Every structure is written in C-alpha cells, then in structure tokens.
Amino acid sequence: MSRPLGGAAAGVALVLLAVLAGTVAQRATDPPTTVAAADVAPTGHTTTVAVTAKDMRYHPDTITVPPGDRLVIELTNDDERRHDLVLANGARTGMVERHGTARLDAGVVGATVEGWCSLPAHRQAGMTLTIVTGAGTHMAADEHGIETVRDATAPTTPAEAVHRVDLHVKEVQIEVAPGVRQLMWTYGGTVPGPVLRGRVGDVFEVTLTNDGTMDHGVDFHAGALAPDQPMRPIDPGESLTYRFTATKAGIWMYHCSTMPMLHHIGNGMYGAVIIDPPDLAKVDHEYVLVQSELYAGADGQVGDLAKMQAEQPDAVMFNGHPNQYAHRPLTATAGDRVRIWVLDAGPNRSSSFHVVGAQFDTVYLEGRRVLGPDDPGGAQVLQLGPASGGYVEAVLPESGHYPFVSHSMVDAERGARGVIEVGPAS
Known part of the structure; x- marks a missing residue:
C-alpha cells in the first residue's frame, strides 16, 4: 500500500x-x-x-x-x-x-x-x-517549507510628526531548520525588529519595555544625543522612554546597547529606521531588506558567541530568514520603477547588494545620492559595511525573474539571496 x-x-x-x-x-x-x-x-x-x-x-x-x-x-x-x-x-x-x-x-x-x-x-x-x-506530522507550510515570509514592502511614511512607539524586548524560540530551534533576543518578537519610518524633523518617542530575562537596551542611530541615559541597559520588567529628533535622512540601524553588543546584535536585536530624504520621489514598488547573519548555538539555546567572534556564520540572510524570497519572490511589473532600501545589520559581514539583470540608475548611500537617473553612468552594486545603509532604484525592463544577492558569493550561498518576479506590462 x-x-x-x-x-x-x-x-x-x-x-x-x-x-x-x-x-x-x-x-x-x-x-x-x-x-x-x-x-x-x-x-x-x-x-x-x-x-x-x-x-x-x-x-x-x-x-x-x-x-x-x-x-x-x-x-x-x-x-x-x-x-x-x-x-x-x-x-x-x-x-x-x-x-x-x-x-x-x-x-x-x-x-x-x-x-x-x-x-x-x-x-x-x-x-x-x-x-x-517520525509519525508523518509536518509544519503547516507550502511546498518549500516556508511557514511565514517577512513582508519586505516598505511601510508608508506616517502623516504625523510625532511617532509614539511601544517596543517590547521578547526572548522567543524560533525554528531555524526542521526540529532545530534557537532562542532569539528580539524587539517585538521578530528578527529583525519592526521597520520605523518618518521625515527629517520628526520626533520619535520610543517606550522600551524589557519583557525578557536579562538586561537589554536600545541604540537608535537615527538620533543624535548623549547615550548615557536613553541607551542604558534596563533590567527585566523595567521600561524607559527614548526620545530623539530625526535631523538627517537615511536608513538607520537600531540595535541592543547592552554589552557584549556582538552577542546581542548577533542573536537578533536589530532593526531599521527610514528617514525620508526631502526630495524622495514616488516609485511603483518600495522594499526594505535588512541583511544579517545567524550564528547557531545548541538546540533551543542562544547564538554561539564564539562563532560570532570567529566570524563563522551558519547563514547570511535578508529580513531574518535565509532564502525566503527565493521561493516567495518580491513582485513588480515590466517597466516599473523599484526602490530597494538595504541595511547591513551585520554584526560582521559586509554586503555587496546586486540585482541580476538590472542596472541601478539611482544610488543613495549613507545620507547622500551618489547617482541619479540623469547621470550617464549606472551602478551594479550597493556596497555596504556593517551598520550602513542606503537605497537603489532600477526600472526592470521586461518580464522574468531577477535574482538579487549579496555579491559576496559565499554569503549568497549561505542564504543572502532572493528573486524579484516581474510580470508582463498590462
């Protein structure tokens, strides 16, 4: 039978x-x-x-x-x-x-x-x-085993000028392979944490609550202020209010401020804040990709600090899972202008972001536009070091599948890859 x-x-x-x-x-x-x-x-x-x-x-x-x-x-x-x-x-x-x-x-x-x-x-x-x-029971997943794919669509920019954010530290078990679980330290229960967005001049009031079992904190690169009080570690059950004004545009990292930061960032405590440049134009599609590394520890435990110190990642990934967009692609239509914000959260590996089959006509790197659509040249990569970010734009000319990778090929093989699926123009 x-x-x-x-x-x-x-x-x-x-x-x-x-x-x-x-x-x-x-x-x-x-x-x-x-x-x-x-x-x-x-x-x-x-x-x-x-x-x-x-x-x-x-x-x-x-x-x-x-x-x-x-x-x-x-x-x-x-x-x-x-x-x-x-x-x-x-x-x-x-x-x-x-x-x-x-x-x-x-x-x-x-x-x-x-x-x-x-x-x-x-x-x-x-x-x-x-x-x-086993007994033949399986994850509730599609044919590729993907249970939850992180939506890479960039959040819209809120109309209000004051952003009140409740950010909860949560320590959660995440299955990183069948039967293999890791205890991740997170903001809001996800890796990476939520993407925040605003404009130059906006005020962010972030209430950080530590629902974990050890001390944690947060450092927002999007704000400029003395770190002594707002970035201090807080004990389990405590809260603090972190208030900053966004004075400069860009895509900025936030991360745990508790030492050793290598361990806290490497175990999931990072996220992105987008502050729009004043002249940011509308596009057909806008995505956010946060590149990071995974350093697996013992089953059910936190990430391996020794691997982090030795720079030996088990996976390199966009938005918290290796390869997730290879089987659940980002989408566009032929002729669409696509903007992709990229943040390299590290903690150790650089990124060389590339879309196969596309040429970038716009490159925005660390707060300044280095290439625009009217320039005669084009770009093939967005080169980022840990904690740096920017965006690229391209018009995808025809229908098909456009892979994207970190062009450090060992990291693409480790999982830093995906696909943009472009449908025919109507």
Whole structure:
C-alpha cells in the first residue's frame, strides 16, 4: 500500500539545515555517518515522496518517514543542470538530465539517512537532503517549507510628526531548520525588529519595555544625543522612554546597547529606521531588506558567541530568514520603477547588494545620492559595511525573474539571496 507524503522542507533555512546537520563542510567522498537501522521491523507499507531538484537544492530537503516503512523517492530535475541523488545507505539514482525524472528505492527506513548530489561541489554548496523517522506530522507550510515570509514592502511614511512607539524586548524560540530551534533576543518578537519610518524633523518617542530575562537596551542611530541615559541597559520588567529628533535622512540601524553588543546584535536585536530624504520621489514598488547573519548555538539555546567572534556564520540572510524570497519572490511589473532600501545589520559581514539583470540608475548611500537617473553612468552594486545603509532604484525592463544577492558569493550561498518576479506590462 502506498502513502503519499510531502515531507516538510526547511525552506526558511535551506542552506542552514545542511550546515547544522554537518554536511556542507564534508566532501562528497566522506564516509556517511548515519544509515538506516537494519533491525527495524518492516511495516509492509511504502511511503512515496516527490522530490524536485531546483536552484541547487532539493525540495523538500527533509523527508519524514514512519519507522519501518519502505521509502520510494520520485526525483524530478527542474534545474538547468544535471543532478543525481546519493543516499548514505548506498541507494542512488543515475545522473538525471535537465527536466528528467528518476525513481529511487531507499529501502526500509529506521533511522536518519543523509543524501546529496555527487557532482563536484554540489554537496558543499548545500545540495543535501535528510530522511528522518517520525509519525508523518509536518509544519503547516507550502511546498518549500516556508511557514511565514517577512513582508519586505516598505511601510508608508506616517502623516504625523510625532511617532509614539511601544517596543517590547521578547526572548522567543524560533525554528531555524526542521526540529532545530534557537532562542532569539528580539524587539517585538521578530528578527529583525519592526521597520520605523518618518521625515527629517520628526520626533520619535520610543517606550522600551524589557519583557525578557536579562538586561537589554536600545541604540537608535537615527538620533543624535548623549547615550548615557536613553541607551542604558534596563533590567527585566523595567521600561524607559527614548526620545530623539530625526535631523538627517537615511536608513538607520537600531540595535541592543547592552554589552557584549556582538552577542546581542548577533542573536537578533536589530532593526531599521527610514528617514525620508526631502526630495524622495514616488516609485511603483518600495522594499526594505535588512541583511544579517545567524550564528547557531545548541538546540533551543542562544547564538554561539564564539562563532560570532570567529566570524563563522551558519547563514547570511535578508529580513531574518535565509532564502525566503527565493521561493516567495518580491513582485513588480515590466517597466516599473523599484526602490530597494538595504541595511547591513551585520554584526560582521559586509554586503555587496546586486540585482541580476538590472542596472541601478539611482544610488543613495549613507545620507547622500551618489547617482541619479540623469547621470550617464549606472551602478551594479550597493556596497555596504556593517551598520550602513542606503537605497537603489532600477526600472526592470521586461518580464522574468531577477535574482538579487549579496555579491559576496559565499554569503549568497549561505542564504543572502532572493528573486524579484516581474510580470508582463498590462
């Protein structure tokens, strides 16, 4: 008897899962560390799973099989290059051509089994798959395993000149890969925190309340004032009011001010404030991307400070999840002008923001416009260091898919990538 099963993928951390499982760093020739158990009692049932190879990933990349079931994988290659699937228990497909299919009999599954593509560097680049045993329950997710995608649409600029904001420190468990949870320190329960927006001359009154279990604070780069009082750490249960006037335009970082700041920023306590330049024109679409890094600690614990100090991120991401916009793209229409605000929250990695197939005719970097539509030249990247930001604009000329990445390619492979899906003009 056959049980169709669409096992959950870690779409929120497609690269991260391979890293956490310890497979990305292995060579394809390394001996397997986990194979199917030989002494599991066969159930007599067969679980059949459809797996798609696309964008140098398997979808899903985690398959849950009832213990003792025989597993059959139906592999479809939707990528523009050949792939195969090799399992640590010895089962493998042949090489599957573009748009081809193959059927793999994985045998009776009784324990975790790793899988990978055997072509040179494909496994190291993250093309891995994990088979686990369980009751067959899965995350409520789409076919890519993405439960919640952060809306990258920029907030509109409020009409009022005084912005009263309640900002709560929350320590929350976030699943960064199937079954792998991290305790993140956050503003408002999300990583990054909420995007705030205003104009030059606006006043921000931020009430910070510490709902966590340790001292936290906040530093708003959008304000200029002595840090002694408003940026002081506050104990659990305490509140403070942080008031500043936005005197300069730009996209500004805010982050926890408690030492060691490396640990607090690296564990999720950061966000963006947009202060509009006075001559900011309307565009067809406006997005915000905050680049940052993830340093995974022990399961259910906070991020690993030693990894942060060694600058060894497990993932690099836009808006808190690696690769989320690769499968839930940003959207536009051919001929639209698109503005993308980018903030590099770090805490360590620089960003070289690039949209494949687009040329930027407008570049705004750290408070000044360095390129405008009337200039003869164009730009290919927005180069940012940690805590810096700006925006770029481009007119996307025709329908299609325009990938965006940090052009530090190791970080793109770690998850700093996405897609703008452009539809035809009406």
